[in-house]
Amino acid sequence: MTTQTGRTALVDELIAIAGPGAVLTDAADMEPYAVDWRRMFFGTPLCVVRPAATQEVADIVRACARHGAAVVPQGGNTGLAGGATPDGSGGEVVLSLQRMACIRALDPVGMTMEVEAGAILQTVREAALEQGRMFPTGIGAEGSATIGGIVSTNAGGVNVLRYGMTRALVLGLEVVLADGTVVNGLRRLRKDNAGYDWKQLFIGSEGTLGIVTAAVLRLVPAPQHSVTAFIAVPDIDAALAFYSLAQSRIGDTLSAFELISATSVGLQEKHFGLKSPASGGQWFILLEGASSLAGIGEAVESLLAEAFESGLAVDGVAAASQQQARALWEIRERITEAEGREGRSVKHDISVPVTAIPAFLTDAGKALEELSPALRLNVFGHLGDGNLHYNVIMAGPGDDGAAINRTVHDAVLRHGGSISAEHGLGQYRVGEWLRTKTPAEQALSAALKQTLDPAGLLNPGKVLPRRDRG
Numbered sequence: 407m408t409t410q411t412g413r414t415a416l417v418d419e420l421i422a423i424a425g426p427g428a429v430l431t432d433a434a435d436m437e438p439y440a441v442d443w444r445r446m447f448f449g450t451p452l453c454v455v456r457p458a459a460t461q462e463v464a465d466i467v468r469a470c471a472r473h474g475a476a477v478v479p480q481g482g483n484t485g486l487a488g489g490a491t492p493d494g495s496g497g498e499v500v501l502s503l504q505r506m507a508c509i510r511a512l513d514p515v516g517m518t519m520e521v522e523a524g525a526i527l528q529t530v531r532e533a534a535l536e537q538g539r540m541f542p543t544g545i546g547a548e549g550s551a552t553i554g555g556i557v558s559t560n561a562g563g564v565n566v567l568r569y570g571m572t573r574a575l576v577l578g579l580e581v582v583l584a585d586g587t588v589v590n591g592l593r594r595l596r597k598d599n600a601g602y603d604w605k606q607l608f609i610g611s612e613g614t615l616g617i618v619t620a621a622v623l624r625l626v627p628a629p630q631h632s633v634t635a636f637i638a639v640p641d642i643d644a645a646l647a648f649y650s651l652a653q654s655r656i657g658d659t660l661s662a663f664e665l666i667s668a669t670s671v672g673l674q675e676k677h678f679g680l681k682s683p684a685s686g687g688q689w690f691i692l693l694e695g696a697s698s699l700a701g702i703g704e705a706v707e708s709l710l711a712e713a714f715e716s717g718l719a720v721d722g723v724a725a726a727s728q729q730q731a732r733a734l735w736e737i738r739e740r741i742t743e744a745e746g747r748e749g750r751s752v753k754h755d756i757s758v759p760v761t762a763i764p765a766f767l768t769d770a771g772k773a774l775e776e777l778s779p780a781l782r783l784n785v786f787g788h789l790g791d792g793n794l795h796y797n798v799i800m801a802g803p804g805d806d807g808a809a810i811n812r813t814v815h816d817a818v819l820r821h822g823g824s825i826s827a828e829h830g831l832g833q834y835r836v837g838e839w840l841r842t843k844t845p846a847e848q849a850l851s852a853a854l855k856q857t858l859d860p861a862g863l864l865n866p867g868k869v870l871p872r873r874d875r876g
Contacts, residue, residue: 416499417453420453420466423455423462423466430455449492449493449494451492460506476866479864481502481503481551482527485555488833489558517626521621522553523617526548526550527543527549538628542563542626558612558613560572566793578591578593579591580620584863592622616858630700634694638690639690646761648691655709662692665690669783674737682737684723685721710722750799751784751800754795756823758823759823760792762822766794766817766821770813781810791827825842826839837871840871
């Protein structure tokens with residue numbers, strides 16, 4: 407355990423490495439780095455250090471290792487599972503990568519981009535679009551989320567069904583290991599079968615195995631034409647059949663297929679006065695088709711006509727302009743805010759096989775009703791990739807959040823799903839991970855952690871349970 411004298415010595419070392427302006431020790435200055443975005447987790451760091459280069463990161467990690475101090479990597483601090491929040495011991499060092507924000511290279515022909523970990527996602531996406539290319543990962547927090555953060559959490563978003571998770575969009579990484587070693591794998595290759603694909607260990611590991619300092623990202627052609635539609639469907643089975651029809655009719659041009667419950671729409675009308683552009687269904691679909699070729703508008707129009715004719719859709723509207731499209735997306739993007747105004751809720755970021763969604767919804771709904779009939783559901787998410795944000799609005803202070811979690815997660819497991827689809831485990835879901843994962847999977851994860859971080863100093867207590875470091 408680092409003594410007070412040792413802590414002072416470590417802070418002095420970090421100042422020598424990164425410069426006095428890059429090390430924060432005042433409680434007020436550190437406060438934004440010591441609490442998560444949802445304000446569920448609060449910590450007390452020893453200090454916050456903000457390096458400007460990869461070598462500084464390596465030197466900082468090496469210094470912390472000598473002093474036995476844990477390092478908590480942090481990007482834009484927009485995570486939803488407390489994965490970037492320090493503990494309350496006053497001994498952990500928050501390592502913020504926000505100053506490392508350079509776009510090092512952009513190749514529109516090879517369709518790659520090399521960026522530092524602190525680069526803001528929105529800045530990266532805009533830079534790609536200026537060259538007629540697109541980085542497909544799009545999330546609500548893209549104005550503050552950083553590339554290192556989205557790589558370390560394997561972020562998802564609305565375009566996963568077409569382009570995959572962030573994992574599918576990373577060609578190479580630069581990583582600092584627990585002993586300060588810099589591993590440079592910033593290759594721009596689509597094909598590289600020379601040995602283990604080690605970068606995959608660090609994507610989604612939330613800074614527990616190594617610290618991502620830069621990445622080579624895969625870009626795609628920026629679609630020139632797009633159509634957005636908001637459709638009411640009679641029930642969840644119709645929603646699934648509509649999705650299957652959309653895949654058959656417009657194929658790879660289907661870039662988003664979002665599921666929104668009538669409850670979600672009702673909460674927005676109640677709290678924001680937002681009127682739904684469609685009515686008559688239990689569920690709503692926000693669909694987007696996009697292509698580099700003209701004709702997507704006609705293709706989506708034909709798809710919708712077939713859906714209405716077959717009874718899969720009962721009402722709906724297609725945006726006639728970009729402004730209308732943004733208004734339709736606003737319905738999706740303001741669900742969480744409306745839920746927050748309604749009251750306390752227990753949030754679940756779960757996934758099940760797409761075809762299991764109807765059975766899961768029935769099963770989980772019945773189980774929660776047995777637990778407490780007063781609970782209300784607010785369900786929305788990415789139907790096309792099986793990821794639902796299955797949120798439970800609590801009836802009163804006596805509701806047991808832990809029991810709600812267990813009930814929902816048990817239903818997820820019964821249908822072959824995952825308790826974390828895109829937000830990660832952080833510290834929020836570690837207990838449920840321990841409860842639901844097999845001993846063999848837990849042992850394998852622990853072995854990887856022991857191999858790459860034997861002292862347990864990288865983001866302890868996240869993804870895996872905190873272990874005694876002696």
